[in-house]
Amino acid sequence: MSVKLNIANSEAEVLTSLADFFIAKGNEAITAHGRFSVSLSGGSSPKKLYELLASAQYKNQLDWTKVDLFFGDERNVPQDHKDSNYLMAKIALFDPLNIPKENIFAVNTSSGPEGASKEYTVTINNYFKGEDAVFDLVLLGLGDNSHTASLFPHTPILHDRSSSVQEVYLHDQQVFRISMTARMINQAKHIAFLVYGEGKAIAVHHVLEDAEDIQEYPAQLIRKDDDVQWFLDEAAASKLEKK
Numbered sequence: 453m454s455v456k457l458n459i460a461n462s463e464a465e466v467l468t469s470l471a472d473f474f475i476a477k478g479n480e481a482i483t484a485h486g487r488f489s490v491s492l493s494g495g496s497s498p499k500k501l502y503e504l505l506a507s508a509q510y511k512n513q514l515d516w517t518k519v520d521l522f523f524g525d526e527r528n529v530p531q532d533h534k535d536s537n538y539l540m541a542k543i544a545l546f547d548p549l550n551i552p553k554e555n556i557f558a559v560n561t562s563s564g565p566e567g568a569s570k571e572y573t574v575t576i577n578n579y580f581k582g583e584d585a586v587f588d589l590v591l592l593g594l595g596d597n598s599h600t601a602s603l604f605p606h607t608p609i610l611h612d613r614s615s616s617v618q619e620v621y622l623h624d625q626q627v628f629r630i631s632m633t634a635r636m637i638n639q640a641k642h643i644a645f646l647v648y649g650e651g652k653a654i655a656v657h658h659v660l661e662d663a664e665d666i667q668e669y670p671a672q673l674i675r676k677d678d679d680v681q682w683f684l685d686e687a688a689a690s691k692l693e694k695k
């Protein structure tokens with residue numbers, strides 16, 4: 453089984469291609485079951501995607517009152533901190549589109565590592581009424597060390613087979629993040645990676661083409677099938693042998 457590669461000439465084209473995909477999956481989900489549940493990725497790459505979705509070019513292509521927004525991972529910072537994935541999405545997407553508060557499911561990082569991960573697991577399970585958490589779409593990025601969400605190399609979460617949200621300790625336990633496990637992500641109907649820039653090319657090759665080594669290349673934990681799409685620019689795809 454392999455993934456679907458969408459390789460564009462430029463960053464702008466990648467963003468447009470993924471925005472079109474997002475809108476198409478959103479309308480499909482709303483037609484099928486009345487809602488569109490999305491897990492957002494954080495970091496710097498997706499900010500431009502969220503700004504594009506909130507722009508005049510896209511904002512009227514989807515009924516945003518029927519979109520429920522979650523986070524695949526979050527940093528150990530307050531929701532008004534510059535590093536917060538929630539704050540980035542609030543500024544780029546939620547505020548410009550006036551997303552109703554009840555449709556935004558943020559991580560309560562004020563509860564500390566364990567509290568926040570347990571609470572968020574409950575939030576997600578309640579949303580899915582105790583059934584398996586099956587997001588209509590999970591957006592992911594890729595770090596240059598081949599992590600995705602906060603599935604970082606050599607961390608215990610890589611062995612967690614539960615469908616849940618766990619705390620991830622980094623830098624000798626000094627910093628923590630909250631992340632969905634690979635299993636929760638892999639349950640999604642659709643998964644879309646957004647990766648652009650030369651700096652990610654080696655990681656893209658490791659994850660998609662190297663022999664399995666999930667400790668070194670955790671994003672290899674994410675399933676590979678036709679419902680997993682990689683949106684790449686030429687630069688990020690430049691080290692791929694098979695395109």
Ligand SMILES: O=C(O)[C@H](O)[C@@H](O)[C@H](O)[C@H](O)COP(=O)(O)O
Nearest residue numbers: 494495496497593594595600601
């Ligand atoms: O919280 C986060 O940082 C993300 O969820 C993380 O997995 C991100 O997608 C990668 O680190 C790539 O980040 P950039 O897009 O900033 O390179």
